Amino acid sequence: MTAQLNPFRNAFRLPTKQRINWFPGHMNKGMRQIQQKLRNVDCIVEIHDSRIPLAGRNSQFFDTITGSGVKPHILVLNKVDLLGPKQQRSVLQQLRRQQPELKNILFTNCKDQRNHGVLDILPLATQLVGDSSRYNRAQSAEHNIMIIGVPNVGKSSIINVLRNVHLKKRSAARVGAEAGVTRAVGERIKIQEKPAVYMIDTPGILQPSVTDDEMGMKLALVGCLPDHIVGEDLIADYLLYWLNKHRRYEYVEKLSLSSGPSDNISAVLAEYAQTHGMFHRVKQYDGQVEVMTNLLAAARKFIQFFRTGQLGSINLDEHA
Numbered sequence: 001m002t003a004q005l006n007p008f009r010n011a012f013r014l015p016t017k018q019r020i021n022w023f024p025g026h027m028n029k030g031m032r033q034i035q036q037k038l039r040n041v042d043c044i045v046e047i048h049d050s051r052i053p054l055a056g057r058n059s060q061f062f063d064t065i066t067g068s069g070v071k072p073h074i075l076v077l078n079k080v081d082l083l084g085p086k087q088q089r090s091v092l093q094q095l096r097r098q099q100p101e102l103k104n105i106l107f108t109n110c111k112d113q114r115n116h117g118v119l120d121i122l123p124l125a126t127q128l129v130g131d132s133s134r135y136n137r138a139q140s141a142e143h144n145i146m147i148i149g150v151p152n153v154g155k156s157s158i159i160n161v162l163r164n165v166h167l168k169k170r171s172a173a174r175v176g177a178e179a180g181v182t183r184a185v186g187e188r189i190k191i192q193e194k195p196a197v198y199m200i201d202t203p204g205i206l207q208p209s210v211t212d213d214e215m216g217m218k219l220a221l222v223g224c225l226p227d228h229i230v231g232e233d234l235i236a237d238y239l240l241y242w243l244n245k246h247r248r249y250e251y252v253e254k255l256s257l258s259s260g261p262s263d264n265i266s267a268v269l270a271e272y273a274q275t276h277g278m279f280h281r282v283k284q285y286d287g288q289v290e291v292m293t294n295l296l297a298a299a300r301k302f303i304q305f306f307r308t309g310q311l312g313s314i315n316l317d318e319h320a
């Protein structure tokens with residue numbers, strides 16, 4: 001695709017009537033439960049999606065909930081298989097520039113047989129707890145590590161990998177492709193025998209108010225909340241906006257678009273649906289049945305291409 005002056009929108013706004021409930025009741029409850037358990041926690045491991053290293057990670061918010069300003073804290077950027085090694089390096093540089101206070105950053109992949117990076121979490125946590133003067137429980141018989149983060153980033157998956165590897169035990173935390181699988185702070189899950197280390201799984205929590213439209217859309221795009229809350233049509237529109245803005249035109253070939261890049265989501269989805277046989281039958285008022293292109297199915301496919309890395313390695317927080 002030839003480089004060209006970007007003829008597309010340069011800002012994304014939610015439709016004015018769109019009301020999105022970013023913060024359902026169980027998150028409020030989860031937040032209180034997290035705070036109640038904090039006293040016995042030695043280290044906070046914040047898990048986030050590596051494709052949005054900044055969006056949704058309001059560090060002040062998590063600091064307030066978990067006191068991670070005083071407790072040892074590790075930021076784990078998971079799903080690095082969807083980010084790719086080149087982007088990984090630029091994400092690290094970006095974080096070092098923008099959040100120099102973050103000292104302990106790991107990239108992980110739970111889908112990799114070798115559990116890329118996941119096995120570094122425990123040694124680093126143990127070292128940080130040992131070095132911590134305020135919470136010096138290094139000599140104590142057991143450590144408690146609390147896992148926090150926004151929904152669907154792989155918190156439960158990481159606990160399961162660690163438990164399987166260190167204890168050769170079956171999964172203990174529920175994992176699911178939809179956001180919001182873990183609804184409450186669970187019991188401690190043992191992941192190592194000597195010294196005993198426990199992990200506490202917590203429900204995914206977003207900030208109580210997501211005021212930045214783009215931040216909300218990025219969270220939606222990587223699946224941090226169920227698709228129906230924002231709507232697949234809107235998520236697909238944001239994806240198209242982002243790709244054009246960053247001149248990432250891989251979608252043109254992937255969606256077999258004959259006329260090149262476009263900023264019109266309806267036209268893009270209609271063409272994809274037509275060329276890929278996506279139709280549905282709609283009954284009209286007069287009883288006639290009309291065959292129409294299935295734009296929703298096309299939107300779902302477009303989003304799925306992004307989520308499975310088929311539109312290339314993407315850091316949604318990179319500057320245009």
Ligand SMILES: Nc1nc2c(ncn2[C@@H]2O[C@H](COP(=O)(O)OP(=O)(O)OP(=O)(O)O)[C@@H](O)[C@H]2O)c(=O)[nH]1
Nearest residue numbers: 110152153154155156157175176177180181182204
């Ligand atoms: N590609 C990829 N997918 C992953 C990885 N880790 C977890 N997943 C998938 O991400 C989805 C969410 O994983 P969970 O472990 O349930 O995430 P969670 O943060 O506990 O989710 P909530 O309970 O909703 O807060 C599941 O479909 C996992 O299979 C990873 O490293 N790479």
